Amino acid sequence: MTFLLSAVFATAVGTGYGTVATFGVLMYPAGVILGADPVILLAAILSGAVFGDNLAPVSDTTIVSATSQEADVPGVVRSRFKYSITAAVPALILFVIFGGGESLGNAQVITELQQEVSADGLLLLLPFALVLFLALSGHHLLTSLTWGIVASIVVMGLAGTPLTEIIHIYQNDAGDAVIEGALMEGIGGYFNMAILILFILAAAHLMEVAGTMDTIKNFFLGIINNVVRRAELTMFGIVAFLNVFITINTVAEIAAAPFVRKIGKEMNIPPYRRANFLDTVTSSLGYIFPWSGGVLLAWATIQGAADDYDFLPVVSPTEVFPFVFQGWGLLIVMLIAALTGWGLRYNGKNGEEVKPKDV
Secondary structure, eight states, X not given: OHHHHHHXXXXXXXXXXXXXXXXXXXXXXXXXXXTOOHHHHHHHHHHXXXXXXXXXXXXXXXHHXXXXXXXXXXXXXXXXXXXXXXXXXXXXXXXXXXXXXXOOOOHHHHHHHHHHOOGGGGGGHHHHHHHHHXXXXXXXXXXXXXXXXXXXXXXXXXXXXXXXXXXXXXXXXXXXXXXXXXXXXXXXXXXXXHHHHHHHHHHHHHHHHHTHHHHHHHHXXXXXXXXXXXXXHHHHHHHHHHHHHOOSHHHHHHHHHHHHHHHHHHTTOOHHHHHHHHHHHHHHHTTTSXXXXXXXXXXXXXXHHHHHOTTOOOOOHHHHGGGOHXXXXXXXXXXXXXXXOTTOOEEOTTSOEEOGGGO
């Protein structure tokens, strides 16, 4: 259930990191109480984050993979669903097999948890559904997200949440006006990453102008030798290599995007296919490596939860590494796709996707 719920939540909100933080505080303590294995439970949360980060139309990795490869987001999401679900079904079966344990039976803690949650929060699924509907219907992402934010504020108001928790202005002790609230926290949480992304884009542009990109591209094209299978394996390898050293998956994706685009275009591989290799590998490794941002955030989150609930075990990043089944499954699925040509299409004369036999 944790894997399914976190996958749905991550697909709705479009953030794997937000899913890890939310489910680490809520589902991890509840699951441990109900007898789930702590390591597998945390792996289920991370796997759900992988699924949503990879598939959500409003996910930053989905947006980057689509726009960097000159593709439309709805089309990219539809084209990669077969890869995501192919990995998710075996992952779900493995979680059913390995997820059991012994119940702690702490009635007092269960009562405390029940007092902290309410079914009213399910109303906030409505804005998520609206965003998904608009994004997949072809509306611009900014339009979809804006309507989602407006709808969230309305629903929160109807549910009795004070407007001051969303946004409010007050005067601090120094006499300065300060703006706080959930809206500002959400914006502030991505401010540092936005600056980092701008630096990476600037560096990539300098490499483009200096001719470094073309030199690297020609080097790989010499190895590929006009074989599409080698080209796709090269794209797979480049994205994986950069994710080893760049711990934030979106940033790693931005760094890898120019190489994937140049090699893919040279080999007539269409935008959807390029975007899928870029996103699936990035979304997977961002929640697998013990030093990756998603795993470290999960570790820090359950450490904080353990401060509130002293019975909670703290799972280390190295323990959970082998059990992120959705992440490993996606990697295997895309490796098979590269080796066998499953799902491969080419660009037709008018830019449309055509099957290999029709080229």
